Amino acid sequence: MVNGNQTGSPLRRWLLWLLAAFIALQVFFVGRIALMAVIDPQSTAFQRSEAWRLARDDYRHRKWSQQWLDYDRISPQLKRAVIASEDGGFTAHEGVEWDALEAAWLRNEKLAEQAERQATRARDPAQVKPAKVIGGSTITQQLAKNLLLSGERSLLRKGQELVLALALESCLSKRRILEIYLNSVEWGEGVFGAEAAARRYFGKSASQLTAHEAARLAVLLPAPKRYEQRPGSAYLAGRAATIVARMGGVALP
Numbered sequence: 001m002v003n004g005n006q007t008g009s010p011l012r013r014w015l016l017w018l019l020a021a022f023i024a025l026q027v028f029f030v031g032r033i034a035l036m037a038v039i040d041p042q043s044t045a046f047q048r049s050e051a052w053r054l055a056r057d058d059y060r061h062r063k064w065s066q067q068w069l070d071y072d073r074i075s076p077q078l079k080r081a082v083i084a085s086e087d088g089g090f091t092a093h094e095g096v097e098w099d100a101l102e103a104a105w106l107r108n109e110k111l112a113e114q115a116e117r118q119a120t121r122a123r124d125p126a127q128v129k130p131a132k133v134i135g136g137s138t139i140t141q142q143l144a145k146n147l148l149l150s151g152e153r154s155l156l157r158k159g160q161e162l163v164l165a166l167a168l169e170s171c172l173s174k175r176r177i178l179e180i181y182l183n184s185v186e187w188g189e190g191v192f193g194a195e196a197a198a199r200r201y202f203g204k205s206a207s208q209l210t211a212h213e214a215a216r217l218a219v220l221l222p223a224p225k226r227y228e229q230r231p232g233s234a235y236l237a238g239r240a241a242t243i244v245a246r247m248g249g250v251a252l253p
Contacts, residue, residue: 033164046151047192066192068183141162142185218243
């Protein structure tokens with residue numbers, strides 16, 4: 001007769017190892033986040049991934065552009081524009097907007113159902129484009145993902161993103177979170193951070209941006225590689241005007 005304790009022991013050991021590895025990973029992440037309270041991050045996981053992609057694809061004509069700019073030197077107009085565009089409740093929430101997350105989840109379910117119906121009716125289901133995933137992420141969540149996680153889309157990665165967003169809010173001030181975000185977010189192919197973006201698109205420092213220029217930069221953030229190819233489009237102009245109108249009501253950390 002096989003002893004139940006003997007058969008269960010290896011499984012328990014594996015579960016304990018997995019739990020220990022998970023805890024160790026969280027401690028590592030929290031330690032890195034805590035250091036960011038006093039040390040500017042030199043790069044993010046997303047930036048390293050992009051650097052590797054550009055090197056692999058031999059983009060010799062592309063230049064990598066990034067320059068750190070302290071919080072007080074970044075134009076208040078850009079801070080307001082980015083918050084108005086990306087996360088209107090930034091100064092009030094604790095890292096996650098649960099209502100927005102739930103709404104995004106419901107929208108994604110509807111989009112997935114529509115894509116499934118289209119694939120069922122299509123002669124060639126392979127030609128049907130997959131449903132676009134709507135994020136509902138806060139600035140803190142976006143920073144958590146860019147800093148420490150891969151670009152894959154999965155429930156496990158999303159769960160880790162939420163944990164890291166809460167850790168960022170616990171360890172860093174809102175000013176510091178926004179400072180790191182503005183200095184590391186992508187604004188085009190090989191263009192990272194507010195200073196590089198301001199010089200790329202307007203030939204000036206991010207400290208000198210006007211309200212309209214700041215809004216034009218903020219509107220690029222959801223899809224900078226795509227939008228940088230059509231900077232004069234009517235959609236971007238209209239969206240920038242909307243952001244400018246909202247900026248007056250934005251509170252800065």
